Amino acid sequence: MQFSNLFSDRFIDQVQVVGYLHEWTDNSSGSFIYYDQNTPEPKVLPAEPFSGISVDGTKTIHAGQIYQPKVRPPMMDKDKYNALHYIGDNKWELRETTDDSERVLQTYD
Numbered sequence: 001m002q003f004s005n006l007f008s009d010r011f012i013d014q015v016q017v018v019g020y021l022h023e024w025t026d027n028s029s030g031s032f033i034y035y036d037q038n039t040p041e042p043k044v045l046p047a048e049p050f051s052g053i054s055v056d057g058t059k060t061i062h063a064g065q066i067y068q069p070k071v072r073p074p075m076m077d078k079d080k081y082n083a084l085h086y087i088g089d090n091k092w093e094l095r096e097t098t099d100d101s102e103r104v105l106q107t108y109d
Helices: none
Strands: 016-020 032-035 043-045 051-055 061-064 081-088 091-097 102-108
Touching: none
Parallel strands: none
Antiparallel strands: 016 051, 032 043, 032 061, 081 091, 091 102
16 A cells, blocks of 8 residues: 555554564574565565564565465354464364354364
8 A cells, every 4th residue: 555655645654573483493484575675586584483573564565484384274264253272281272163163173282
């Protein structure tokens, strides 16, 4: 939206922080990608444990590389309530809840 100049009279500078709150040291996935110039190749910052990257997301074209590209995410119905629940012992469940039922879609360590 910033680049269109359609909202320049109402624009408010922003700060967005992408936080990497993990402990793994394998930086093979989840890296931060951004373009700081009009070039075909993005710049890449690795997903370093306990780090953060600050940008104005309205002025910087950015994304994240796929985290765990070999893992298929579960199919979730956008019209149902989906949430992560901590169940203890470093385990989480992704649950889908409706008015009359609840089911576990995936379990994570």
